[in-house]
Amino acid sequence: MSINTWEQEKATILSAYQMQYVVITTLLGLVVVVAGFLIGAILTMIVREKTRDIGILKCLGASNFGVAWIFLLYAAAVSSVGAILGLLLGKYFIYRIDAIEAFLSRQLGIEVFDRKIYLFDHIPRYEDPWLQAAVVGGAIVCAVVCSLIAAWRAAQLQPVEALRYE
Numbered sequence: 001m002s003i004n005t006w007e008q009e010k011a012t013i014l015s016a017y018q019m020q021y022v023v024i025t026t027l028l029g030l031v032v033v034v035a036g037f038l039i040g041a042i043l044t045m046i047v048r049e050k051t052r053d054i055g056i057l058k059c060l061g062a063s064n065f066g067v068a069w070i071f072l073l074y075a076a077a078v079s080s081v082g083a084i085l086g087l088l089l090g091k092y093f094i095y096r097i098d099a100i101e102a103f104l105s106r107q108l109g110i111e112v113f114d115r116k117i118y119l120f121d122h123i124p125r126y127e128d129p130w131l132q133a134a135v136v137g138g139a140i141v142c143a144v145v146c147s148l149i150a151a152w153r154a155a156q157l158q159p160v161e162a163l164r165y166e
Contacts, residue, residue: 013119032139035082039075040146047071047154054154055162064155071151072144079143083136097123 007014047054054067093100101123105112113123 010119028135032135032142035139036079036142036146039079039143040148040150043071043075043147043150044153046074047150047157050154051157051162054157055159058157058159058162067157068151068155071147071154075144075147075151076140079140083139086139087132087136091127094125094127097125 057067101113115121
């Protein structure tokens, strides 16, 4: 007769949970990177649309750094709002996850979270404030880094050239 810990007894299901955690973290990372590139692409289009305005700012004495800083701050502001809203919606989702699962199970006619398979009476919740802060901070940093190209292009515009072609 051997004595096992609960972790040894439930090793199969715990490894499944660990794999789900890795997959979700990877997907979340990909979503953050795609969102950062989208913000960078949007800012590139804004630079194209605002060429005349950038030329006027530079004619009035705005430095290259000042023009680039405007676009970097804009990226930081947009990504901050998006990341914080995402965090709040995620927290609400976690708070209501059992009710959401029950609703989906009724609507779809299947048991979304089968308690017999997972051996839990409710969906486990785990919130790590440091991980949440890292995700929010990472999303903001990723968006700002992805907007560097647009900010650099805006800073490199020559005032005369920007005003000539508008």
